[in-house]
Amino acid sequence: MQTLTIKIQFFPDHPELLRQLSREYIHTVNVLTEQAxxxxxxxxxxxxxxDxxxxxxxxxQAIRDAKSVSKKMKKEGKRPILKKPVYFVNNQNYTIGEQMIAFPIMLDGKTRKTRFRAMVTERDKNLIQHAKLGLMRIVEKTGKxxxxxSLSIPVTKKKNEKVMGVDLGLKVPAVAVxxxxxTRFFGNGRQNKYIRRKYQQRRRKLGKLKKLSAxxxxxxxxxxxxxxxxHKISRQIVNMAIKEDVSVIKLEKLTNIRQTARTSRKNEKHLHTWSFYQLSKFIEYKAKLAGISVVYVDPKYTSQHCPQCGTKNKARDxxxxxxxxxxxxxxxxxAWNIMKAPVADGVA
Structure with missing residues (x-):
């Protein structure tokens, strides 16, 4: 089974009521863990x-969450105080339909399963059809x-031994071998750099004008x-893996990615915001849905060892x-050395 989470935007008529219920949920969890x-x-x-x-x-569900927090508290020796409002509904008490979701809320002192207009994409519909539904988490982010x-989707793993190595970078976002x-190169590093630079310049101007909301x-x-x-790069990589009948994709272990990624001083600010982790996770969950395993390797010296004789050399540009x-x-x-590298201990 592959577990992943889909995000569905919905539109409540009375958002303040949901905010109140979300605060009440977190308050209840905190009260119960304090009592424990x-x-x-x-x-x-x-x-x-x-009460x-x-x-x-x-x-x-709040009681179950409080038990879970209490167990964690015993293990770590301190009680976490939950602050961010949230509202959990288990899979027996919500419905996802054609551009709608429904779940129970308190309205005028009574419980009502309420329908909300929602944006359910075709991709989400397809996933839901083949999945076992898990918890639904209601959250507000920047007013939305x-x-x-949470979905659990059955997958059939491939049994052949073909392997693909994927190298992540700045000038070339991804290379697969x-x-x-x-071999195939994915993405446009110059375009990504331009996007980053453009928005950085705009933020600098807005910062001088104190326009924080903007x-x-x-x-x-x-x-x-x-x-x-x-998303597009990860889909292209996994499509290539499917076409080539790959059973395992190897990625760089992302611990200390800023130290191991190849960069120059000029690119350090772009690297700081570059979403290596996000791209890796997109590749991982898309691959697993296709029955392809994903493992992580130590990226140290992968760009320096010669694939032909094993000699260590430094590349020029x-x-x-x-x-x-x-x-x-x-x-x-x-990418070739990542494909040949042994699996790293632990996970990224």
Missing amino acids: EKEGSFPKVTTKDV AHLPSAVLN WYAQV TSNGK IRKMNNKEQRIMKDIN RKYVCRCGYVAHRDRVG
Whole structure:
């Protein structure tokens, strides 16, 4: 089974009511965990024992969340205080339909399963049809409301032994090499750099004018653009893996990515905001849905070792030249060595 989360935007008629219910949910979890801390164990409570202005199904979920937080508190030795408003609904108590979602809320002191107009994409519909639905998390972000729904989707893993290595970078966002030598370059590093620079200059101007709200909107827009680019690149990579009948994709382990990524001083500011992690995760979940495993390797020296003789050399700009006569694009060398590298301990 592959687990992923879809995000559905919806449009409440009375957003303040949802804000109130979300605050009540978090307050209830905090009260119960505080009580557990005082008593030394989590209290045996039902919805009848807890004074909260929440639908009973949602209150049941709040009690389960409080138990989970209490266990974590015992393990880590401190009680986390939850502050961000949120509202969880289990899979038996919500419905997702044609451009709508419905879940229980408290209205005039009574529980009502309420329908909300929503934006359900064709992709989300297809995923929901083949998935087991999990928890739904209701959140507000910058004035917009979203239902984040957990899905478990059955997948069949491929049994062949073809491998693909993927090297992530700035000038070339991604390079993929398969074990039979097929190579493909993905994305446009110059275009990404231009987008980053353009929005950075605009933020600088707005910052001088103290227009913080406009800066936030611009940040959100830039993130949406880069997210869309990462979605397209990851889809192209996984489509190539499917076409080449790849069973395993190897990616760089992302710990200390800023130290291992190849960059210059001029590019450091772009690297700081570059979404390596997001791109990796997009590749990972798309690959797993296609039955392709994803593993992580140590990226150290992957751009320096010669794939032909193993000698360690430093590439000059984009060109890698070895004394043995091997010549290639440095990022292809990186992808090839990632494909051949042993799996790193732990996960990225």
